[in-house]
Amino acid sequence: MKAESMWEQFSIKKNIDASYDAWAFCGGGEIGDCLAHLVLEGKKTATASAYISYQQEQEELPKNGCYSVVLYDTGEAACIIQTQKVSLVPFDEVSERHAYLEGEGDRSLAYWRQAHRRAFTPEYQAAGKKFDEHGLIVLEEFKMVFSQQEEEKI
Template sequence: MNEETLHYWNTYWGEKKQPKEVNAWSFGGDPDGVADLVIKGVKTATCSGYLFYELEQEPLPKQGQYSIVLNSKEEPVAIIRISKVEVMPMNEVTEEFAFAEGEGDRTYQHWYSAHKQFFTNELRKIGKEFSDDMLLVLEQFELIHIKR
């Protein structure tokens, strides 16, 4: 976590007891545009490929965990808190979840098409192929603070 992000986090909490775990990251593809959707309250969910957690030996996100959303310049723009985490096959994701992702026209068709393209490209980089039933880590979150 860079100095600016750490300062933002510490300033937000002030004298209150801080959570033990926090991470900072930006959304793939269009970090600024997607971060703006979070700030506007349009995007309240995100997903990632379960396989990538396995390959990178990273723990799965947990309910109650905080994250600092970064823009494309690695600057903090908001704090979110995970309210729900599920692991499920991509072809079982609901229309409600696709809507909560807040991107495009918010339809399931747009969500599926965009995510299929994204995961196909990411999997190809590691010599894997896309499958409709690939496991995804689904996160729902709430916006806690916007950096002004």
């Protein structure tokens, strides 16, 4: 199902008149698909992005209450999430709680730091900078509000 179709089903069912973004975790690929599956399983309720990428793209930060259609690498829609909380935190101050909410690996802070250092380094390089342990990270907590899987169970 395409993002537009999923959004239409959701907005009609919930009587919501709002806009949405559509994107894949990590820009897509196998990792992005795995992360989308973690959301569908209820294990992933948070994500993190390098603030430097928002600056480079001159993109607005997510806002509480905003909706996103999470996509698979194929462009098909996985689910719809709603942002619950957004904060800017230095990389080296990300909490164990946030690492757990991201649902990745063994859900530990050590795993989170290793995986995200690897993920954020190319973003810093694209900006002509070296990865910075004190660099700001956009932390986003969300809840899944709609998925095709849930609709099919009803």
